[in-house]
Amino acid sequence: VSDMSLYAIYYYYKAIMTRPQDSRLWVALGTCYEKMGKGPESTKCYEKAERLRDREGVVLHRLARLYAKIGLxxxxxxxxxxxxxxxxxxxxxxxxxxxxxxxxxxxxxxxxxxxxxxxxxxxxxxxxxxxxxxxxxxxxxxxx
Incomplete structure (x- = not known):
């Protein structure tokens, strides 16, 4: 299963190279990292998505949850x-x-x-x- 996440991460990075201002791609990448237990990477992706004005409106809550989890x-x-x-x-x-x-x-x-x-x-x-x-x-x- 984690191999599939690695593939997803690879392809999300490829997609981000073509559309770096698309917050949805950053949210998707952050979600992959979060599912793999990679909090710092996930946090960076979510922060980037929020700076790009997250279209879906989900990133703030996910970011808050991660911050709470790590004690911030x-x-x-x-x-x-x-x-x-x-x-x-x-x-x-x-x-x-x-x-x-x-x-x-x-x-x-x-x-x-x-x-x-x-x-x-x-x-x-x-x-x-x-x-x-x-x-x-x-x-x-x-x-x-």
Missing amino acids: TEKASKCFTESLARKDAEGDTGKDTAEAILFLKQYYQDKGMMEEAANYARRLYDFGGADLEKATQHIRETES
């Missing part, structure tokens, strides 16, 4: 905040939106900014289901 919480919070603003403008209430809200709630709670953390915890109520129970728990955490 400041960069992750910036990307999650921007991604969440875009998702709010689109009316998106999917799993990525909930993930961004949970991250930002925890980020502000860790910083001691309980009012901001509580605001994000309250937003979890919009998701219902299992997230409703999490929202109640998170609001209790921020209020104590």
Whole structure:
């Protein structure tokens, strides 16, 4: 399977040589690297795609997730905040939106900014289901 990823990477590089300003190719290359567990390479590709104004609107969230994974919480919070603003403008209430809200709630709670953390915890109520129970728990955490 990883051999197929290597082929994909090779051909994405070939495609990038012909269209270096196409953010979709950089996202695709970053996705290949991410699937192979190559975080730094993936991050560079996603950053390039974002600089080229990602057409699909997916790269900010992926970049935020990678930053969070490697402990760059400041960069992750910036990307999650921007991604969440875009998702709010689109009316998106999917799993990525909930993930961004949970991250930002925890980020502000860790910083001691309980009012901001509580605001994000309250937003979890919009998701219902299992997230409703999490929202109640998170609001209790921020209020104590």
